[in-house]
Structure formats: C-alpha cells, structure tokens
Amino acid sequence: RLAPMRLYxxxxxxxxxxxxxxxxxxxxxxxxGIAGPNVIETSVARTDLNNSLKLxxxxxxxPPLSTYNQQLxxxxxxxxxxHDVSLKKNVTMTVKVLGVVKDGSTPYVNNQxxxxxxxxxxxxxxxxxxxAHLGYLNYTQYNIFVSxxxxxxxxxxxxxxxxxxxxxxxxxxxxxxxxxxxxxxLTFMVTCxxxxxxxxxxxxxxxxxxxxxxxxxxxxxLYNGTYPFFPLSFLVNSWFPGMLDDLFQSLxxxxxxxxxxxxxxxxxxxxxxxxxxxxxxxxxxxxxxxxASVTLGIWQTVNEEHDPTYQYRVDTGNFQGMKIFFLxxxxxxxxxxxxxxxxxxSELRNMPYVDLRLKFLTAxxxxxxxxxxxxxxxxxxxxxxxxxFVAELSTxxxxxxxxxxxxxxxxYLYTLAFVYSPSKNALYESQLKDNPAFSMLNDSDDDVIxxxxxxxxxxxxGQAIRAKYxxxxxxx
Numbered sequence: 001r002l003a004p005m006r007l008y009x010x011x012x013x014x015x016x017x018x019x020x021x022x023x024x025x026x027x028x029x030x031x032x033g034i035a036g037p038n039v040i041e042t043s044v045a046r047t048d049l050n051n052s053l054k055l056x057x058x059x060x061x062x063p064p065l066s067t068y069n070q071q072l073x074x075x076x077x078x079x080x081x082x083h084d085v086s087l088k089k090n091v092t093m094t095v096k097v098l099g100v101v102k103d104g105s106t107p108y109v110n111n112q113x114x115x116x117x118x119x120x121x122x123x124x125x126x127x128x129x130x131x132a133h134l135g136y137l138n139y140t141q142y143n144i145f146v147s148x149x150x151x152x153x154x155x156x157x158x159x160x161x162x163x164x165x166x167x168x169x170x171x172x173x174x175x176x177x178x179x180x181x182x183x184x185x186l187t188f189m190v191t192c193x194x195x196x197x198x199x200x201x202x203x204x205x206x207x208x209x210x211x212x213x214x215x216x217x218x219x220x221x222l223y224n225g226t227y228p229f230f231p232l233s234f235l236v237n238s239w240f241p242g243m244l245d246d247l248f249q250s251l252x253x254x255x256x257x258x259x260x261x262x263x264x265x266x267x268x269x270x271x272x273x274x275x276x277x278x279x280x281x282x283x284x285x286x287x288x289x290x291x292a293s294v295t296l297g298i299w300q301t302v303n304e305e306h307d308p309t310y311q312y313r314v315d316t317g318n319f320q321g322m323k324i325f326f327l328x329x330x331x332x333x334x335x336x337x338x339x340x341x342x343x344x345x346s347e348l349r350n351m352p353y354v355d356l357r358l359k360f361l362t363a364x365x366x367x368x369x370x371x372x373x374x375x376x377x378x379x380x381x382x383x384x385x386x387x388x389f390v391a392e393l394s395t396x397x398x399x400x401x402x403x404x405x406x407x408x409x410x411x412y413l414y415t416l417a418f419v420y421s422p423s424k425n426a427l428y429e430s431q432l433k434d435n436p437a438f439s440m441l442n443d444s445d446d447d448v449i450x451x452x453x454x455x456x457x458x459x460x461x462g463q464a465i466r467a468k469y470x471x472x473x474x475x476x
Contacts, residue, residue: 003201003210007360007419008353015360022364022415026371029407032179037171039402041069045163057094057147060163065137067234068170074131074144075164078120081157087122092149095132095309099139114309120151131163132308135301136239177231179403183410184225190417191217197421208266209357209420212259213413216252220413223252224406239301246297254290256409257333258282260365264340267358268347285333292326360419368412375405 010018045060062072080087095114121127131146151158194213198206206214225231233241261282266273273279299322341362348354 003198003205003207004422005207005210005357005420006423007357009423010419018415018419019364019367022367022411025411026404026407029411030404033401033403036175036403037169039169039172041167041169043165045165057096057145058161058163060144060146060165062142062144062165063167065140065142065167066170067137068173069137069167070173070233071168072132072134072137072142073166074133074146075128075166076131076146077128077162077164078122078126078151078158079160079162080122080126080154081159083124085122085124085156087120087126087154087156089120089150089154090117091120091129091151092117093131094145094147094149096145097132097134097308098143098145100141100143101139114307116309134308136233136242173234176402177234179406180225180230183406184221186414187217187220187224187410190414191221194417194421201422207420208263209361209416212263213417213420216255216259216413217417219248219252219255220410222248224410243298243301247294250290250293250297254286254293257289258286260337261286261333261340263361264337264344264358267354268344285329285336288329289326289333292322292329296322296326361416364412364415368408371408372405375401375408 043063060074062074065072093116095116097114118129120129132144134142146163148161151161194217198210198214203211230241230245233245262279265278265282269278299319344358345362348358
C-alpha cells in the first residue's frame with residue numbers, strides 16, 4: 001500500500017493553476033534579475049603606446065577591491081589601424097602579478113614571472129584576450145605588468161591596446177547573498193511541510209517520488225546556500241569555501257539527474273528494486289558526470305592558484321581528453337534517459353494514476369529542461385561546446401541568467417513537493433479503505449494503486465470493475 005499523493009486529487013483546473021503559479025514565480029525571478037544590478041563590473045585601464053610597445057611593459061593598477069568583488073580578470077583587446085582584417089597569430093606575453101598590501105609594498109604573487117602564448121584572432125575587430133584571472137582576492141589592489149614580444153612583428157600597424165579590469169559587482173554579491181538566503185528559508189519551510197505531511201505514513205509505504213523528494217530537498221538547501229560556507233567566502237581570503245560551494249552545487253545537480261533515471265525506471269518496476277541491477281548502473285553513469293565536473297573545476301582552481309595566467313591551452317591534451325570524456329558520458333546519460341522515458345510511456349500509458357504521475361513529471365521536467373537549455377545558451381552562447389568555456393565565459397554573465405536558473409530549480413522542486421505530498425484527508429481515506437466494513441462502500445479507482453479486496457484480480461479500469469460487480473449483484 002503506497003502513501004497517497006495530492007496529484008491524484010487534482011482536477012484539470014488545479015493542474016493548470018499549478019503550472020500558472022510555477023511560471024509566475026519563475027517569471028518573477030527573471031524580472032528581479034533584469035531589474036537588478038549587473039553581475040560584472042568593468043573599468044578600462046588607460047594605455048599610451050607612443051611607439052614604444054617593444055621597449056617597456058604596461059604597468060596596470062587595478063581599482064580598489066574587496067571580498068565582495070569575488071574574482072578579478074584582466075583582459076585586453078588589440079586595435080589595428082585596419083578594421084577589415086582577417087588575422088590569426090600566436091602572441092607571447094610576459095605577466096608579473098603583484099599584490100598591494102596595506103603598507104604600500106608590493107610582494108610578488110606566487111613569486112614568479114609568467115610567460116604565456118595567446119592566440120590573437122581578428123575578423124573585422126580583434127577578439128578579447130584573457131591576460132590573468134584571480135579566482136579569489138588576497139589583496140585590496142593588484143599591480144600587473146604585461147609585455148608582448150611578438151606584436152611588433154605584425155604586418156599591420158597597432159593603433160591601440162585596451163586593457164579592461166573585470167570583477168563581480170559588489171552590489172550583485174550582496175543581492176546574491178540575500179537571494180540565496182531567501183531560497184534557503186523557503187526550502188527549509190517546504191522541507192519541513194513535506195516531512196510533516198508524510199509523518200503518519202511508514203517510510204516503506206512512500207512512493208519512489210516521495211522518497212527521492214526527501215533526499216533532494218535537503219540537498220537543495222546545500223545548493224542554495226551551503227551555509228555557512230558560501231557567506232564564509234566573503235569573510236576569509238581562501239579558495240576553500242568557494243570550492244566547497246561548487247562541490248555541493250554539483251552534488252545536487254547530479255542527484256537531480258539520478259532522480260530522473262530512478263523515477264522513470266522505478267515507476268515500471270514495482271516491488272523490491274535490487275541495488276546491483278537497478279541502482280548501480282545509474283550511480284555509475286551519474287557518478288562519472290559528477291567526477292568529471294568536479295575534476296574540471298578543481299583542475300582550473302588549483303592551476304590558477306599557482307598561475308593566474310593559467311588557461312586550458314597550457315595543458316591542451318589532457319583538457320581535451322577530459323572534455324571528450326565528459327561529453328561521451330553526458331551523451332550516454334541522455335540516451336539512457338530517453339530509453340527509460342519511451343519505455344515507461346509505452347508500457348504505462350493505459351494504467352490509471354500511474355500514467356498521471358508519468359505525464360505530470362514528464363511535462364514539468366520538459367519545461368525545466370527547455371528553460372535550462374535557453375539559460376545555458378544565453379550565458380555561454382554557441383561557444384559552450386568550444387574550447388574556451390572555463391574562465392573566459394565567466395566574464396559574460398547577466399544577472400537575470402543567474403537568478404532565473406536558481407529560481408527555476410527551486411520552484412521545480414517546490415512544485416514536485418506539493419503534488420507528491422499527501423492531501424489533508426489522505427490518512428483518513430487510507431484508513432477507511434483498510435476497514436472491511438467500508439471497503440465495499442468506498443471502492444474507487446484508487447484501489448488499482450492502493451489495493452483492496454480485488455487485489456488478486458488483474459489490473460484494469462476501475463469503472464469496468466464496478467460494472468462487473470454490479471452485474472453480479474443484480475444477478476444475485
């Protein structure tokens with residue numbers, strides 16, 4: 001006997017209302033994001049060539065920084081005297097990063113000079129080059145010396161080189177803290193209400209969706225805030241709180257991927273689900289995805305810790321191998337999920353209540369996936385599958401994209417928690433069905449799912465069952 005779900009008691013009007021509320025809440029987060037502050041704050045560093053490009057390096061001083069700036073990028077754009085130029089050339093640059101402390105001294109950051117090769121690509125105008133990226137800020141200001149060795153060998157005259165400092169907007173950082181805190185409070189309330197609604201039912205009677213919601217909601221708490229680790233990243237100058245925040249976020253996202261696999265498979269497999277045949281393949285596929293994503297993040301963070309100029313081109317071979325591995329595992333996951341969805345829809349489309357669970361989850365998940373793809377495209381563009389999707393694209397990040405993605409995942413789980421929680425009268429109806437004195441008087445279509453005096457009969461439509469017993473009673 002499964003614990004009943006509110007999903008079974010909703011009419012078509014209620015389903016429409018659920019989706020309307022979902023889109024309204026999601027639209028509200030997008031509107032707040034559009035009206036909010038910009039994520040990235042930029043300031044242009046003035047440079048004067050004076051025909052001395054090959055004689056001395058550029059001495060660039062960053063604007064005053066705080067922990068609310070989170071990260072720091074230095075980019076440059078080479079401007080040629082001719083605009084309609086198609087050019088691709090490797091340029092060697094030397095970068096020295098110095099951190100300014102309170103007494104005005106400037107010690108070396110990592111105590112070394114970095115030599116890097118960057119690709120100068122021009123088509124009508126030259127593309128932006130990442131000079132250095134600091135994942136967390138140890139100092140309130142930085143001085144960076146940059147010199148180019150091969151630019152003077154170009155066949156075209158260089159008109160100017162524009163350097164730009166990019167950091168997170170401190171106002172946005174404060175909005176992010178409050179925004180995530182609000183979702184932490186909401187998620188905590190939803191988790192408590194969901195657990196309270198199931199308190200009178202034995203855990204072994206919970207449906208597979210209800211069991212997974214009891215796992216996903218606590219993980220959503222970590223995804224939203226990872227308290228106290230996320231606010232701690234603004235109080236201490238260390239990469240550890242930020243990395244721990246990324247770790248828990250990837251854990252939640254992979255748990256959501258695992259939820260979809262288990263539900264679409266488990267809804268067909270009633271009874272005991274063996275760990276070896278049911279859970280192990282799914283944990284293996286999703287675990288590889290989680291491992292690959294965490295490895296890529298740690299890889300970039302650790303290398304930038306030792307070298308602020310580090311990018312994927314420093315270790316192109318291993319990076320390309322990791323990216324191909326990630327894409328292969330992701331493709332395997334997508335094909336496996338599509339296989340489970342098609343099988344579930346083909347086998348359960350005529351089963352009452354089970355097909356309702358399947359249709360609702362598929363419809364809402366489809367909306368979330370389409371919205372996620374749109375959000376990812378708006379953030380990364382067509383370059384999401386190209387090589388420069390690690391550090392460079394983080395500088396092109398809009399406020400509404402960040403807030404809408406958080407809102408999308410939160411409201412998705414809130415909606416699932418609402419429809420999967422038992423209704424107010426669920427316990428009374430369940431007890432009434434268990435009472436032999438009322439079982440014949442309270443027959444309904446629910447008996448197909450929850451069991452009744454007709455459990456030994458083959459599964460069929462509830463109306464046909466009632467018609468059959470009515471004929472038998474008339475003949476008596």
